Structures are given as C-alpha cells and as structure tokens.
Amino acid sequence: METNTAILLTVLLPTLASVSNIVLRNQENLRDGVTFAAAVATFLCVLQILANVGNTTSETLVLFEVLPGLDLAFQVEPLGLLFAIIASGLWILTHVYGVGYMRGNKESHHARFFSCFSLAIASVMGIAFAANMFTLFLFYEVLTLSTYPLVAHKGTPEAIRGARTYLGILIGTSIGLQLIAVIWTYAIAGTLDFTRGGILEGKIAGPMVAVLLALYAFGIGKAALMPFHRWLPAAMVAPTPVSALLHAVAVVKAGVFTMLKVGIYIFGIDFLAETGASVWLMWLAAFSIVAASVVAMTKDNLKARLAYSTVSQLSYITLGMALATSMGALGGGMHIAMHAMGKITLFMCAGSIYVATHKTNISQMTGLGRIMPITFGAFLIGALSIIGLPPMGGSWSKWLLVMGAADTGQWVMIAVLMVSSLLNVAYLLPLVGRGFFLKGADIPDNAQMAEAPWMVWLPPAVTAFGCVVLFFFAGDIQTFLSPIVLPR
Amino acid sequence: MATELTPHAAMSLTEQLPVLQVLVPFMAAPLIVFLGSRGLAWILAFGTSAAAFVIAALLLGQVLDGSVISYHIGGWAPPLGIEYRIDAANAFVLLLVSGISAIVLPYARESVASEIPRRHHTLFYACYMLCLTGLLGVVATGDAFNVFVFLEISSLSTYVLIAQGSHRDKRALTAAYDYLIMGTIGATFFVIGLGMLYMATGTLNMADLADRIADQGANRTVVAAFGFIIVGMGLKAALYPLHLWLPNAYTYAPSVVTSFLAATATKVAIYVLLRFMFSVFQPTFLFEGNTLEFLIIPLAVLAMFAASVIAIFQTDMKRLLAYSSIAQIGYMLLGIGMLSQTGLTAAIVHLFNHGITKAALFMGVGALVFRAGGSFFDRIQGMGKTMPWTSAAIVLGGLSLIGVPGTAGFVSKWYLVQGALEKGWWPVAVLIVASSLLAVIYVWHIVETLYLKTPAKDIAVGEVPNSMLIPIWIMALACIYFGLATDITLGAAQAAAKGLLAGSSGMLH
Numbered sequence: 001m002e003t004n005t006a007i008l009l010t011v012l013l014p015t016l017a018s019v020s021n022i023v024l025r026n027q028e029n030l031r032d033g034v035t036f037a038a039a040v041a042t043f044l045c046v047l048q049i050l051a052n053v054g055n056t057t058s059e060t061l062v063l064f065e066v067l068p069g070l071d072l073a074f075q076v077e078p079l080g081l082l083f084a085i086i087a088s089g090l091w092i093l094t095h096v097y098g099v100g101y102m103r104g105n106k107e108s109h110h111a112r113f114f115s116c117f118s119l120a121i122a123s124v125m126g127i128a129f130a131a132n133m134f135t136l137f138l139f140y141e142v143l144t145l146s147t148y149p150l151v152a153h154k155g156t157p158e159a160i161r162g163a164r165t166y167l168g169i170l171i172g173t174s175i176g177l178q179l180i181a182v183i184w185t186y187a188i189a190g191t192l193d194f195t196r197g198g199i200l201e202g203k204i205a206g207p208m209v210a211v212l213l214a215l216y217a218f219g220i221g222k223a224a225l226m227p228f229h230r231w232l233p234a235a236m237v238a239p240t241p242v243s244a245l246l247h248a249v250a251v252v253k254a255g256v257f258t259m260l261k262v263g264i265y266i267f268g269i270d271f272l273a274e275t276g277a278s279v280w281l282m283w284l285a286a287f288s289i290v291a292a293s294v295v296a297m298t299k300d301n302l303k304a305r306l307a308y309s310t311v312s313q314l315s316y317i318t319l320g321m322a323l324a325t326s327m328g329a330l331g332g333g334m335h336i337a338m339h340a341m342g343k344i345t346l347f348m349c350a351g352s353i354y355v356a357t358h359k360t361n362i363s364q365m366t367g368l369g370r371i372m373p374i375t376f377g378a379f380l381i382g383a384l385s386i387i388g389l390p391p392m393g394g395s396w397s398k399w400l401l402v403m404g405a406a407d408t409g410q411w412v413m414i415a416v417l418m419v420s421s422l423l424n425v426a427y428l429l430p431l432v433g434r435g436f437f438l439k440g441a442d443i444p445d446n447a448q449m450a451e452a453p454w455m456v457w458l459p460p461a462v463t464a465f466g467c468v469v470l471f472f473f474a475g476d477i478q479t480f481l482s483p484i485v486l487p488r
Numbered sequence: 489m490a491t492e493l494t495p496h497a498a499m500s501l502t503e504q505l506p507v508l509q510v511l512v513p514f515m516a517a518p519l520i521v522f523l524g525s526r527g528l529a530w531i532l533a534f535g536t537s538a539a540a541f542v543i544a545a546l547l548l549g550q551v552l553d554g555s556v557i558s559y560h561i562g563g564w565a566p567p568l569g570i571e572y573r574i575d576a577a578n579a580f581v582l583l584l585v586s587g588i589s590a591i592v593l594p595y596a597r598e599s600v601a602s603e604i605p606r607r608h609h610t611l612f613y614a615c616y617m618l619c620l621t622g623l624l625g626v627v628a629t630g631d632a633f634n635v636f637v638f639l640e641i642s643s644l645s646t647y648v649l650i651a652q653g654s655h656r657d658k659r660a661l662t663a664a665y666d667y668l669i670m671g672t673i674g675a676t677f678f679v680i681g682l683g684m685l686y687m688a689t690g691t692l693n694m695a696d697l698a699d700r701i702a703d704q705g706a707n708r709t710v711v712a713a714f715g716f717i718i719v720g721m722g723l724k725a726a727l728y729p730l731h732l733w734l735p736n737a738y739t740y741a742p743s744v745v746t747s748f749l750a751a752t753a754t755k756v757a758i759y760v761l762l763r764f765m766f767s768v769f770q771p772t773f774l775f776e777g778n779t780l781e782f783l784i785i786p787l788a789v790l791a792m793f794a795a796s797v798i799a800i801f802q803t804d805m806k807r808l809l810a811y812s813s814i815a816q817i818g819y820m821l822l823g824i825g826m827l828s829q830t831g832l833t834a835a836i837v838h839l840f841n842h843g844i845t846k847a848a849l850f851m852g853v854g855a856l857v858f859r860a861g862g863s864f865f866d867r868i869q870g871m872g873k874t875m876p877w878t879s880a881a882i883v884l885g886g887l888s889l890i891g892v893p894g895t896a897g898f899v900s901k902w903y904l905v906q907g908a909l910e911k912g913w914w915p916v917a918v919l920i921v922a923s924s925l926l927a928v929i930y931v932w933h934i935v936e937t938l939y940l941k942t943p944a945k946d947i948a949v950g951e952v953p954n955s956m957l958i959p960i961w962i963m964a965l966a967c968i969y970f971g972l973a974t975d976i977t978l979g980a981a982q983a984a985a986k987g988l989l990a991g992s993s994g995m996l997h
Binding site (some may be wrong): 064065066067068072134137138141142146149152153160167170171172175176179180183184186187244 | 936
C-alpha cells in the first residue's frame with residue numbers, strides 16, 4: 001500500500017467506524033465487531049506506514065489549501081509515527097476492554113459512546129500525522145469536541161459539571177492562547193510547516209521568544225501543565241475505558257506530543273537552548289511534577305490519584321522539551337510510549353476492580369489482591385514502570401531525561417526526577433501492598449478468585465506484559481526517534 | 489435608436505444579467521398575487537430564487553478577476569441615467585443573498601404551513617419576493633438614490649413579513665412596529681445624507697459622486713452627509729448601539745423570515761456602509777476623519793462583548809442567536825475599521841461565512857419550533873434525542889459560530905486576528921479571541937440544553953420533514969465546506985477588498 005493511502009486510511013477508518021456505530025446502533029455484536037475490525041485495520045495501516053517510511057520523513061500529502069500558504073496536510077515523521085503506533089495499537093486493546101466494561105457494567109448509550117470514541121481516535125491520527133501546526137490545531141480541537149460527550153457520558157450533574165470544566169479549560173486555552181500563538185507564528189515566520197530545526201530562528205528575538213513559548217505551553221491545555229491541569233481530574237467522571245485510552249494515552253499524549261512538536265519543529269531545540277527561552281518552562285514543569293505527585297498522595301479515589309499521577313508524568317515530557325537538549329527531547333518522546341503503556345495498565349486495572357467489586361476508593365480495596373491476582377499483578381508491573389524501575393520500559397525514558405538534565409548541568413532537575421520517583425513509590429505501591437498482604441474485612445480467607453470478565457482483565461495483563469517488553473526495545477525506540485533531533 | 493448611442497444597449501442575454509438579477513424577483517411578486525394559488529406561489533418563489541442564484545453566480549464569475557460591469561438602465565448613460573454597477577464586492581453579496589433565498593425556500597414550504605394560516609400564504613410569498621428584490625437591488629445598483637428606493641422596498645416588505653409571526657406570538661406585531669419606527673428613522677437619516685450630497689455635488693450616481701467629492705474636498709455639507717449616511721445605515725445594520733430593533737424582530741418573526749433576514753438583511757446594510765465608506769467617500773477621507781479608529785472600532789469591540797454577554801443569559805434560543813448576530817456584526821465592523829487589505833478581507837468573508845452559519849442555526853431552531861411550538865430552552869430541551877439530525881446540524885452551526893478550525897467561522901476569525909496583528913494591535917487580537925470564548929459559553933448552553941436534559945412531556949416526537957432537514961444540512965455542511973475549501977469565498981473577498989481599498993474607479997465611459 002502507498003504511504004499516502006495508508007495515512008488517509010488511518011484517519012478514515014476510525015471515522016467510518018464512528019459512523020458505523022451510529023448506523024448499526026441496534027445490532028450490538030455486529031457494531032462492536034465492525035469497530036474491532038476497524039481498529040485492527042487502522043493498526044495495520046500504521047504498521048504499513050512504518051514498513052514504508054521507517055524513521056525517515058515522508059513526502060507531504062496536501063488535501064486542501066485552506067488559506068493561502070496554509071494547507072490541510074499530512075506527513076510522517078518518527079515522533080508522530082511512534083505516537084500513531086501506540087494510539088492505534090492500544091485502541092484495539094481498549095476496544096475489547098471497553099466492550100467488556102460497558103456490558104459488564106451495564107452502562108447505557110453504547111453506540112454513542114463507541115462512535116465518539118472512534119472519532120477521537122481519528123483525530124489522534126490526524127494529530128500524529130499533521131504536517132503543519134494548522135492541521136494539528138484542527139484535529140486538536142476535533143479531539144476536544146469528540147471527547148466531550150464521553151466525559152459527559154453518564155449525564156449526572158457531576159458528569160455535566162466535570163465535562164464543563166473539561167471543555168472550558170481545553171477550548172479556553174486552545175482558542176484563547178494557542179490560536180494566538182499559531183497566528184503569531186504564521187505572521188512572523190510565514191509558514192507553519194513542521195521543519196527540522198524549527199522555523200522561528202532569526203524571526204523573533206529577546207523576551208518575546210519566551211512569551212510565544214508561554215502562549216504555546218499554556219495554550220496546549222491537554223499537556224495539563226499547572227495551573228491548567230484541573231480538567232484532567234474533572235474528566236475522571238468518564239467511564240474507565242475513556243480514562244484509560246483517552247486520558248492516559250490519546251488526549252494527554254496529544255497534548256505533550258504537540259508540546260514536543262512545537263519545541264522541536266517550530267522553535268527548534270537549538271534555538272530554545274541559545275535563547276534560554278524555555279528555562280522558566282523547565283522550572284514550571286519541575287514544579288508540576290512534584291506538586292501533582294504530592295496532591296496524588298492525598299487522593300483516596302483511585303482514579304483521581306491516577307489522574308494526578310498523569311499530570312505529574314506529563315510534565316516529565318514537557319520538561320524533556322524545556323531542557324532544550326537532544327537527549328531531553330528523545331527522553332520526552334520515549335516517555336510518551338513508556339508512560340502510555342504503564343498508565344493505561346493502571347487505569348484498566350482500576351476499571352477491572354470497579355467492574356468486579358464496584359469499589360472506587362483505595363481504602364476499600366484491602367485484600368482484593370487475593371481474589372483478583374491478575375489485576376493486581378498487572379497493576380504492580382504498571383506501577384513499577386511508572387516509577388521507572390527496571391526491568392520496565394519506564395526506566396529508560398527516565399534515564400534519558402536524567403541524562404538530558406545532566407547535559408545542561410541542571411542538577412536540580414535530576415533531583416526533581418529522583419524525588420518524583422520516590423513519591424511515585426509512595427502513592428502507587430501501597431495499593432498493591434494493601435491488596436496482597438492485608439486482610440480485607442469482607443473477604444474470607446478461603447475466597448475463590450473473582451476477576452472481572454476476561455474482556456476486562458485480559459487487556460491490562462497484555463499491556464503489563466508490554467511494559468516489560470518495552471524495556472528490551474528501548475534502544476530501538478531511541479534509534480528510531482534519533483532523526484528528530486538532527487540539526488536542520 | 490438606442491443601439492447606436494451606446495454599446496451597452498445592443499445586448500445578449502448575458503449582458504442583461506445585472507438588471508435581470510433584480511427584475512426577475514420583482515416581476516415574480518405581482519405574478520404570485522395575480523395567480524393567487526398557494527402551490528404556484530411557492531413554486532414561482534423558489535424558481536425565481538434559484539434563477540437569481542444562477543444569475544449571481546454568472547455575474548461573480550465575470551468580475552472575479554477585478555473587472556467592473558456597468559449596466560445602463562434603458563440605455564440612458566449615467567450620471568443622468570441609472571447605472572447598475574457590478575464588481576467583486578457586490579457580486580459576492582448578491583451570491584450570498586440569492587443563495588440563501590434559494591436554500592431557505594424549500595425549507596419554507598413546511599415551516600410556513602405550520603406557522604402562518606393558509607389564506608396568507610400567497611401574499612407571504614409575494615412579500616418575500618419583494619424583500620428579495622429590495623435586497624438584491626440595493627446591492628446591484630450604482631445609483632445612490634436607487635439604493636434608498638430599494639432599501640425601502642425591502643424594509644416595508646420586511647415589516648410585513650415579521651408581523652406574520654403574530655399568528656404564533658402576538659408580540660411579533662410590536663416587534664414589527666418597533667422595527668418600522670427604527671427602520672424609518674434609519675432610512676430618513678440615509679436620505680437626508682443623500683440630499684446633502686446632492687446639494688453639494690449635484691449628482692446621485694455613486695461613481696460621479698466619488699469624482700466630485702474628490703474634486704471639491706471635504707466641506708461641511710459633505711462631512712455632515714457622511715455622518716447621516718453612516719448613522720442611517722448603521723441602524724439598518726444593527727450597529728451597536730443602534731441594534732435595539734433586532735432581538736425582538738428576529739425572535740418573533742416566522743422561522744423562515746428570521747433565517748432569511750439574519751443571513752442577508754444586516755449583511756446588505758454592511759455592504760452599503762462599505763460601498764459608501766470606500767467607493768463614494770474614498771479611503772483617504774476615512775483616514776483624515778479618523779472616523780474608523782474613534783467611532784467604529786470602539787463600537788465594534790463593545791458589540792462583540794456586550795451582545796455576547798447578553799446572549800449568554802438568554803433563555804430563548806432565537807433571542808440568543810439574535811444577540812449573537814449583533815456581536816458578530818461587531819467582528820465585521822472591526823475588520824472594516826482596520827482599513828487594511830487583511831481586515832477588509834476578514835470583514836467581507838465573515839459577512840458571507842456568518843450569513844451561512846446563522847442561516848443554518850436559525851433554520852435549525854425553526855425546525856425545533858416546528859415540533860416543540862416554541863424556542864424557549866424549557867421547550868426545546870432534550871431534543872437532541874428526539875431530533876438527532878436537526879440537533880447535529882445546530883451543533884455544526886454552533887461550532888462555526890465559535891470559529892472552531894475546519895469551519896467557516898474559523899477562516900474569518902483567522903483573518904481578523906491576523907489583520908489585528910499586522911497592525912500591531914495586540915489588545916484587539918486578544919479581545920477577538922476572548923469574545924470567541926464567550927461564544928463558546930452560549931453555544932454550549934444550547935448544546936447542553938439539547939443533549940443533556942430530558943425532553944418536555946407534551947412535545948411531538950420525531951424529525952422534521954426532509955424538505956426542511958435537507959436545506960438545514962446543506963447550510964450546515966456549507967459551514968464545513970467553506971471552512972476547508974476557501975477558494976471561492978476568500979478569492980471573492982480578497983478581490984472585493986482590493987477593489988474597495990483602491991477607492992472609486994470613477995465614471996466608466
């Protein structure tokens with residue numbers, strides 16, 4: 001298959017799946033089967049692109065010239081391809097999980113749910129393969145809008161309030177700040193194409209560089225940089241499959257992915273390093289990392305704790321960009337993959353516990369590990385990967401970030417990363433200990449295994465295994481990503 | 489013989505297009521009354537609108553390259569004879585007006601039947617045709633007094649059309665009366681301004697006026713005339729704070745009338761403002777007078793915010809959209825006030841994009857009214873479930889209103905912000921996006937009402953007939969189409985802006 005055809009298909013297939021969900025709304029099995037097929041086909045298309053392009057940059061595919069010099073266009077480059085592989089691959093698992101969860105949990109409005117879900121994936125593919133900031137911005141907004149119904153899914157006052165916060169912050173920052181940044185960039189650089197080494201060098205100087213970076217950094221609300229992180233915990237009212245894929249992988253990763261794209265292809269790592277424009281962002285990211293971890297420790301609701309953990313982990317990636325070294329950028333890029341695999345495991349485990357026992361708070365989960373060993377085992381592996389311990393994938397991205405910090409002599413940043421690891425241990429592992437080693441009052445000694453249905457427990461087990469596999473392929477990922485930091 | 493006097497008289501049908509543009513609907517109106525049949529009335533009205541749309545498209549095709557068509561009515565050469573002058577600016581507006589009319593009419597069939605008693609239908613369509621004639625005439629003509637005449641034709645028929653809403657809600661009568669008073673004041677101001685210009689220059693042809701004003705410079709009479717014309721037209725355009733007639737008129741008029749007027753009437757007034765500011769008075773006049781910077785821009789910004797904030801607190805969806813229109817007119821005026829190629833392009837393209845967006849939205853509400861019998865939020869809540877297609881189209885229109893990328897509204901907003909940045913007006917750029925965020929709030933008010941609440945019990949369930957649904961969707965998809973493929977809209981707007989900024993091309997001999 002031609003690369004360009006494959007790119008179009010990665011966007012079209014999920015879109016069609018979205019439509020088919022509406023058309024087949026009354027035929028449950030057929031509907032979910034078609035979506036599953038679309039998910040597999042999308043993943044295969046992405047693999048086809050990988051086989052065709054490898055880690056080079058493909059020709060630009062222009063669909064429309066929307067404004068003079070501003071195209072709706074796609075292009076494959078390593079970072080985007082990595083993001084697409086992760087998102088489309090995990091879509092297959094999450095779809096299986098989602099079907100199991102929605103049926104096992106007797107949620108309503110399945111068709112609408114999976115339709116919006118597929119549309120969100122389509123926009124993620126658009127973001128991953130966007131050839132310029134304009135295209136990326138377009139799909140970024142589609143992603144926000146298509147996930148809004150998912151957050152509001154339950155229709156309870158709490159869900160509506162959460163969805164309002166979600167939409168308010170994401171649309172507010174993107175239109176209020178990011179759009180200005182994009183138009184400003186276009187006004188001074190005359191282009192928005194993602195170009196290796198950036199497009200802004202020589203076009204802007206002095207403190208204005210930092211101002212423009214600030215408009216981007218805060219405007220990309222999906223990266224959940226403090227103080228614009230409130231939407232993430234608010235979005236946790238959504239059903240767990242949404243939290244798993246969208247708020248551990250697609251939406252938040254779209255945010256930090258955009259952040260990396262802006263840092264690497266709009267500003268250029270070297271330009272950021274020369275001007276020192278990103279130093280403040282580095283400190284803010286460091287603050288986000290520690291502060292969100294501390295907040296996470298105070299949360300008893302498991303999903304809320306994971307949400308704050310995500311806020312913290314996303315800032316690792318922002319930090320990687322703000323370090324303005326190639327090692328930092330590579331570490332940030334790799335962390336997209338590593339954190340996605342780890343965090344989706346944790347979220348799916350949280351959902352699995354909920355389906356099996358309807359428990360949401362950590363304090364109620366005492367002793368559950370004995371009856372749900374697979375779920376809790378997967379949770380342990382995912383947690384270790386998030387913490388960054390070998391032999392889990394997460395250890396490598398953290399390693400690269402530390403190397404990046406060492407390159408620039410930012411010893412404080414190394415300390416921040418280490419402290420954050422300790423905090424991760426403190427808020428993730430107690431649940432595992434509580435589950436396996438403490439005796440729950442309501443769980444008899446000789447209790448049988450009582451996992452959720454297989455569609456719910458299998459996917460987290462697979463992703464947990466993935467966390468281990470990624471440990472051994474980290475070197476390949478680093479080689480794969482290396483062209484993004486080559487000079488112009 | 490006329491043919492020997494001027495080459496314009498020996499004409500093929502193509503050369504007659506400028507006058508046919510106005511004449512076709514003008515002839516249709518009495519014909520509808522004479523035939524006196526409800527069915528024929530609608531067919532004739534629709535056929536006429538479709539013909540007008542084709543004519544407008546042909547005209548735009550001829551002038552898109554920046555050329556100008558000068559048509560002499562009856563072969564009488566201007567400035568004594570009446571001249572119709574078509575360039576990119578007005579051909580684009582003609583296309584919008586006739587296009588909206590052609591799409592609204594299929595929708596009108598069912599909607600009118602449900603909102604207006606049968607015995608009024610023939611006269612309703614006749615009035616509608618007169619209104620269309622007036623709007624097209626105002627835009628096509630190159631004669632200042634002719635503008636006034638057509639303006640009155642459209643205004644008088646509009647008052648009647650709005651009053652037809654009284655069969656659903658009696659307040660339509662006071663709304664129409666309010667508009668009658670305000671509209672007449674506006675027209676009076678306008679005609680006083682014209683009188684002064686005539687006194688000062690002795691001519692009423694726009695191009696001739698431009699030449700003579702340029703010759704004699706700005707004396708007090710001319711400046712006063714300018715003031716009267718701006719205020720008079722500002723009233724028709726609902727320029728903040730002269731907008732008071734608009735919310736009631738849009739809220740209580742029949743859905744069809746609201747859809748048509750919201751997309752066209754204020755846009756035509758904006759066009760006349762543009763024409764007088766740039767072609768009759770010349771850009772240099774505007775620079776010297778500082779009119780734009782000290783009058784138009786502050787009012788535009790005020791409109792963007794005040795009207796948006798008021799829209800947020802509305803409980804009637806039609807009224808909400810009416811206030812949103814006032815805010816959006818602020819965007820257009822802001823673009824005009826920038827007095828630059830980018831700013832004017834933004835204003836003109838927004839004129840078009842907002843026209844189709846509001847047509848989609850008002851037709852959508854009309855469809856809700858068709859089932860729910862009212863447009864209050866407590867009537868239409870939860871209708872996302874019972875009327876999924878209409879509601880989805882409303883959401884698309886709402887996104888375009890916000891200016892989400894990929895929709896028509898985004899294109900105009902992009903140009904507007906770019907225009908502000910080019911001028912170095914940072915605060916203005918920030919204000920533009922800030923006011924879009926207000927649009928997010930009121931649009932989301934609609935979305936939540938439609939989707940996240942339970943429907944009222946006594947409401948007829950089911951979608952509207954396809955004859956209504958298809959026009960709504962044509963408009964909704966147009967909002968997306970013109971957000972992605974911008975050749976036509978931006979091309980025409982850029983050509984129009986260029987023509988306007990160059991000032992008058994003077995008399996063509």
